[in-house]
Amino acid sequence: MARLTIALGQRSYEIAVEAGALDGVADHVAPWIKRNRSLWVSDSTVAERHWPRIAAQLEAAGVAAALHIVPAGEASKSWAELARLTDWLLAEGVERSDTVFALGGGMIGDLTGFAASIVKRGCDFVQVPTTLLAQVDSSVGGKTAINTAAGKNLIGAFYQPRFVLIDPQVLSTLPPREMRAGYAEVVKYGLIDDAAFFEWCEAHGADVLAGHPDALHHAITTSVAAKARIVGEDERETKDRRALLNLGHTFGHALEADTGFGERLLHGEAVGVGMVLALHYSARRGLCASRDADRLAAHFQACSMPVTLQDAGVTADGAELVDHMRHDKKMAGGTLPFLLARGIGQTFLCHDVDLDDVAAFLDEAHADAR
Secondary structure, three states, X not given: OEEEEEOOHHHOEEEEEOOOHHXXXXXXXXXXXXXXXXXXXXXXXHXXXXXXXXXXXXXXXXXEEEEEEEOOOHHHOOHHHHHXXXXXXXXXXXXXXXXXXXXXXXXXXXXXXXXXXXXXXXXXXXXXXXXXXHHHHHOOOOEEEEEEOOEEEEEEEEOOOOEEEEOHHHHHHOOHHHHHHHHHHHXXXXXXXXXXXXXXXXXXXXXXXXXXHHHHHHHHHHHHHHHHHHHHHOOOOOOHHHHHHHOOXXXXXXXXXXXXXXXXXXXXXXXXHHHHHHHHHHHHOOOOOHHHHHHHHHHHHHOOOOOOOOOOOOOOOHHHHHHHHOOOOOOEOOEOOEEEEOOOOOEEEEOOOOHHHHHHHHHXXXXXXX
């Protein structure tokens, strides 16, 4: 087992990484169960795979368990599902002292965390992530949100969980495409400020995607430690530090908006293409060498991941994609900062990007793909 800490004063919490943790889940979550009852949220796919053994353990421990099932898929990060979830929690008699458990991927964690932040003006929640993307990124750091017609994650709150329980073994049931999507977020930590970890990914990425235990454990713990350090320095993204975690997301969210926030392009896939675009755009501006962008693209291609707008199924032109970007949460005073790079492991926040230039770059990217 590895235990890491998010150091946030009174809001500090632990992240436990342990292979087989779900086989002892009742013991792991016992400190957060009040009144011998527990409230769980999961999606239809994850509940079918994992809920029976969790429910059996809780029953054996004398803990009553209620489960709310959300339809699987990014479309459930919506006002409608948030309303259904909060209505269910209230019908179950949730109290401020109760803990709500999020069992699933990023969608479930975001939806459950946001619901927990607003029900009774806030109750505790615990993350039990079941996808690689959620384990290395979205379950840690306290960003919760739903999507709207205007864009992704525009309605939400910073709300930290009380505990995160990560079991790498649950990833054995994950479809290969979802593993690859989550792997993009692993690579991100190397690109931000750890060139040595990016080199490790180049050497061991295939082992991570194949589920080799040692490689998977190293990828998860290194990623979580990196995010814990950054969040501890800048919890609410009031400095430039936490913004580094958004590498690839400004481009990626625009790609997701164009493809409908669904199965056509998974979030991690969009972020992966977005990071390639960010490095290519950095090279276009003379900030880094073209070989850095090519190196990232080659690694993702070796992992059978999309790297171009064409791969992502994006048909919108540059102006349309930039229009999506104008809804980005980071817009301030009509300016949108971009995460760019001076090289592998040298990401920085750039405040002087001309969106018309970005549109022209994206049109060029479309032309190059053809």
